Structure formats: C-alpha cells, structure tokens
Amino acid sequence: MIKMNQILDKRELAPRIKEVVVYNPKIASKVRAGQFIVVRVCEEGERIPLTVADWNRDKGTLNIVFQEVGVSTYKLGKLGVGDVIKDMVGPLGNPSEISLFGTVICVGGGVGVPAIYPIARELKGAGNKVVSIIGARSKDLLIYEEEMRRVSDELRVTTDDGSKGRKGFVSDELRDLLKSGLKVDRVITVGPAIMMKVCAEVTRPYNIKTIASLNPIMVCGMGMCAACRVEVAGKTRFVCFEGPEFDAHQVDFDVLLMRLNAYKAEEQMALKKFLEGGG
Numbered sequence: 524m525i526k527m528n529q530i531l532d533k534r535e536l537a538p539r540i541k542e543v544v545v546y547n548p549k550i551a552s553k554v555r556a557g558q559f560i561v562v563r564v565c566e567e568g569e570r571i572p573l574t575v576a577d578w579n580r581d582k583g584t585l586n587i588v589f590q591e592v593g594v595s596t597y598k599l600g601k602l603g604v605g606d607v608i609k610d611m612v613g614p615l616g617n618p619s620e621i622s623l624f625g626t627v628i629c630v631g632g633g634v635g636v637p638a639i640y641p642i643a644r645e646l647k648g649a650g651n652k653v654v655s656i657i658g659a660r661s662k663d664l665l666i667y668e669e670e671m672r673r674v675s676d677e678l679r680v681t682t683d684d685g686s687k688g689r690k691g692f693v694s695d696e697l698r699d700l701l702k703s704g705l706k707v708d709r710v711i712t713v714g715p716a717i718m719m720k721v722c723a724e725v726t727r728p729y730n731i732k733t734i735a736s737l738n739p740i741m742v743c744g745m746g747m748c749a750a751c752r753v754e755v756a757g758k759t760r761f762v763c764f765e766g767p768e769f770d771a772h773q774v775d776f777d778v779l780l781m782r783l784n785a786y787k788a789e790e791q792m793a794l795k796k797f798l799e800g801g802g
C-alpha cells in the first residue's frame with residue numbers, strides 16, 4: 524500500500540540537486556503552475572517551502588526539485604524511495620496568471636528552471652509564443668533542459684563559465700534578445716533574487732510587464748507568521764498568500780536580498796553541526 528507523502532521515485536539531476544516524486548493525491552488534484560508546498564521533513568524539522576515542478580493527477584503524485592543548501596534540504600535529500608516525508612501542506616500561493624499574452628519570455632536560473640517549467644508549459648498551452656532562457660553556473664548544474672525545450676518555441680542556454688550555451692548570465696541573453704527588436708509582451712523570471720533583480724532592470728526601459736516569483740524566507744506559508752514579507756510598490760506584502768508572483772518592477776529586491784541573508788551565520792553553524800554529527 525502506498526502511503527501519503529511517500530517518495531515513489533528519486534533522481535539526482537546534478538550535484539546536490541535532487542528530484543523526488545511524492546504521493547499526495549490531495550495536493551496533486553488541485554495544484555496549478557506557480558504554486559508551492561510547505562514541507563516538514565521529519566518530526567523535529569522546520570517548515571520549508573518548495574515549488575511543485577510537475578504533477579500527475581491520475582497517479583496522485585508531485586515532482587519536487589530541490590537544491591541541498593542547508594540542514595532541511597540535506598535531510599530531505601537523504602530520504603530515499605519508500606521513505607515518507609513527515610508532512611506537506613498545499614497547494615499554497617496563487618497560481619501563475621495564464622492567458623494569451625502574445626510572446627512571453629520565461630527566464631529561469633538554477634532550481635528556478637524546474638519551477639518555471641509548468642508555467643512555460645501552461646503559457647504555451649494557452650497559445651503564447653514561449654521563448655525560454657535558462658541558465659546555471661556550469662553545464663553540470665543545468666537542469667530541466669529537455670523539459671523546457673519541449674514546452675518552448677525557442678530555448679536559449681547560458682552558463683556563467685561558458686561550459687554550455689552562451690557564456691554569461693540569463694540576463695545578458697535577455698538584454699540581447701530585447702535589443703534585437705523582438706516584440707515581447709511579458710517576461711516571467713524565476714531564480715535567485717539577484718538574477719530576478721537584474722532581469723527586472725533589463726526590461727524596465729522597454730516597459731515590458733515583468734513578473735518575478737519571489738523566494739523569501741517563509742515559515743507558515745499561509746499568512747500568519749509574516750516571515751515572508753517583502754516590499755512591493757512601497758507596501759508590505761506577504762509572498763505566501765499574496766504571491767509568490769509580483770510585478771518585478773515594483774519589488775524592492777535589496778530588502779529581499781538582505782532578509783534572505785539574515786540568518787546566514789546560524790544556518791552555517793547548524794549545517795556544520797549536522798554534517799559533523801554524520802548528517
């Protein structure tokens with residue numbers, strides 16, 4: 524008998540980046556592109572938000588792609604096929620706005636690529652021309668390339684070190700695409716905060732509506748704890764229930780970046796202790 528939140532499949536997509544397929548028919552029946560779940564790996568575990576990269580409503584499964592960056596994601600990475608994730612809440616956040624915009628550029632970086640994948644797929648399904656730009660630090664960290672190729676009319680790849688595709692950042696490719704005169708109706712960007720900040724600056728002079736899926740520290744995921752607050756158009760907004768997508772031109776990315784680093788020392792100490800204790 525399959526158990527709720529049981530891991531049915533697991534793949535290592537890149538060093539320290541894993542994908543798990545988890546059984547949760549309740550979430551799988553409702554989830555839409557752009558939404559996330561909050562996971563607690565074990566009884567003593569903290570709550571962490573993770574985007575739903577894909578789902579199968581018939582099988583009742585969700586695909587989650589995560590990068591091992593600290594204690595909770597390392598713990599999640601240690602679970603194998605057959606293991607059960609303690610609890611999962613969702614789907615949380617608002618689904619992406621999907622309509623016929625025209626030409627849409629989807630810009631994904633790192634683990635933001637699997638997160639943008641269902642959004643690109645739905646946008647393509649709605650009749651948009653989807654041009655995707657995906658990137659990573661190097662070739663071996665580039666994930667979901669084939670998935671993105673399948674749902675894009677055109678796919679461009681960048682790596683910071685030039686080991687695959689264009690040498691540079693996704694924002695460099697975005698800048699050149701816009702300079703080339705391509706008429707673009709909307710840009711969606713999912714990835715590290717600094718990447719989304721730069722993408723927003725690239726599109727601002729062109730006045731192209733740009734959406735960023737924000738990734739602040741988030742705890743409850745349902746509007747109670749206020750950990751995920753950000754500044755958008757000078758107002759405090761909660762990413763968990765008002766987002767995660769906002770108009771990137773209105774987001775104060777510097778506040779987001781600062782708050783993401785607020786607990787770095789404690790997180791590093793906790794990871795060191797965890798690894799010294801044998802993981």
Ligand code: FAD
Pocket residue numbers: 559570571572573574575588589590591592593594595596597634638737738739740741742767783784786787790791794
């Ligand atoms: P820690 O060592 O505790 O933290 C490492 C860094 O991760 C911190 O410096 C901070 O920047 C960030 N972080 C820490 N705690 C949290 C938290 N509770 N919430 C958010 N960020 C935190 N990551 C993925 O790999 N795949 C995803 O699909 C994904 N989707 C996300 C969707 C949303 C809506 C948000 C807000 C974040 C998402 N993240 C995703 C980021 C992921 O939640 C963090 O990497 C994770 O919580 C880190 O936990 P940790 O204990 O392993 O690392």
Ligand code: MG
Pocket residue numbers: 569593594595790
């Ligand atoms: Mg943590």
